[in-house]
Ligand code: HEM
């Protein structure tokens with residue numbers, strides 16, 4: 001069944017022992033530049049003592065030791081009390097009904113940005129068949145690819161994150177230098193685009209995107225970009241934001257080269273993404289109490305190099321999949337006057353068409369003008385029966401996948417995580433949901449899988465998820481914050497200046513959409529519905545980031561001093577303003593042309609008229625300055641001769 005230890009390329013044994021002699025460990029720490037201003041693309045060298053922490057293609061970390069059926073490798077299948085665990089599809093059919101329970105107050109954008117953040121922080125590597133084909137699930141279950149742990153000690157099965165664990169914009173830029181190279185335009189710090197300022201095109205691979213000409217599939221920093229049109233739109237908005245920043249920086253700093261512009265824009269964009277996550281998204285999901293208890297609110301200096309930033313497997317396989325319960329049955333597009341499309345999600349999976357026909361602005365507007373589903377046991381049938389359906393009636397079931405994926409990763413059951421989070425009792429559910437769960441798991445709470453147990457809890461005060469998921473999500477975003485040396489609020493040598501931070505903190509989802517789409521009007525808090533206190537307003541009244549604090553001053557610059565030979569007791573030096581145009585933050589040259597005279601060879605008390613310089617140097621008189629101001633003179637010209645004569649002999 002599935003991947004055998006022999007297929008894994010390394011040994012799986014129960015005891016953790018050092019790697020056997022001869023085993024090549026794939027995790028070789030790179031040599032880091034501790035003074036580097038920018039993140040590496042693959043996330044390495046963020047933690048200087050542990051440069052592999054958070055890098056792409058490294059294992060998920062664990063909160064609890066794994067439980068495998070055979071102690072090593074096989075998905076958890078047996079009940080604590082003996083006998084097989086309930087079949088995941090059965091749990092999905094019986095427990096995860098497809099009722100629609102709209103969430104009061106929140107817009108569908110909560111789902112969209114949630115998915116985008118997920119695609120910046122975790123992407124499991126799956127076992128592939130011959131020639132990169134997906135495994136046939138009837139013959140070979142589609143298991144997560146095994147990996148040795150970071151220290152390459154031999155042990156139980158671990159799973160691999162393909163992308164950078166950090167919240168760093170990898171969904172926009174990619175998680176390897178090759179990917180980034182391919183996405184970049186290589187002039188002006190820009191990313192590549194396609195006509196109408198859309199994402200660059202890519203050939204469809206079949207599993208990632210269904211291409212129906214002329215609607216070409218898109219390419220972005222994360223391979224899942226084409227999964228649904230609102231996700232494509234979100235990627236497009238961020239790609240445009242990068243280009244907008246790069247262009248703005250180029251205007252302010254015309255001497256920055258392509259690489260400098262790219263990296264500075266990427267650094268600002270990463271900060272914007274973190275700011276939106278910690279100031280808009282997480283408070284909406286977790287509520288203010290949980291935000292405070294995990295230290296997720298703004299903080300000026302929190303970096304702790306002992307904190308592991310890595311994504312935890314319980315977060316990736318269950319807690320952060322809470323978002324699957326937010327998903328609505330239909331994709332809603334709004335043109336500012338009316339809904340222009342409200343198609344079933346199953347018809348939009350993996351298809352870029354709506355982005356071409358309806359436009360990014362209308363899709364973004366749709367996300368801010370419609371509701372999202374509550375986080376509860378109900379998941380739309382579009383994902384529990386019709387996920388990626390190609391032949392009617394043969395769609396996938398994401399709830400069942402989530403449950404089986406948890407077992408595949410060996411994550412312990414729901415109760416173990418309740419204990420880890422210090423929650424009292426075995427349930428945080430309404431009595432009917434509790435009874436339903438208990439009966440599906442044959443009255444054995446210890447067997448309950450983390451996804452169904454967590455997603456069906458009563459939400460915490462002010463949040464959208466229950467206490468177990470709030471704890472697991474809170475812990476994860478805490479470690480992504482204080483375990484990230486480049487976290488945008490950190491001080492230290494790499495920090496943003498206070499002026500820059502002030503500008504970054506103006507960025508909201510609303511300002512992002514305003515700056516990069518034709519949305520025109522939006523409510524300031526875009527994750528919340530339009531209502532008194534959050535009215536629909538014109539984009540020009542939404543605060544936006546001003547790049548001026550990123551201006552590096554170019555002052556008006558002079559040529560080097562040129563000396564004449566000594567004639568008599570004097571010699572003259574002169575210089576010309578060869579850069580009369582400073583940039584927005586630079587000072588102009590005070591004078592176009594400057595002449596000084598010096599006693600030659602010794603200092604004498606008879607300085608020239610109007611002397612104002614240091615000993616030994618006499619500056620020419622104020623009239624002469626005026627005479628020469630605003631003009632450039634060639635040395636030897638009549639006016640200069642006159643000026644020098646005046647200075648020397650009057
Ligand atoms: C239309 C919307 C969405 C669709 C069709 C979708 C579909 C999927 C699929 C097919 C997987 C892979 C499952 C597996 O093989 O284990 C997945 C994984 C995941 N999804 Fe979603 N999803 C959607 C929205 C969301 C949202 C809104 C969130 C969170 C707020 C989310 C969080 C996750 C996470 C954390 C994973 C695991 C990623 C990994 O480690 O590879 N998804 N989703």
Ligand SMILES: [Ca+2]
Pocket residue numbers: 120121163164165166167168169170171
């Ligand atoms: Ca990342």
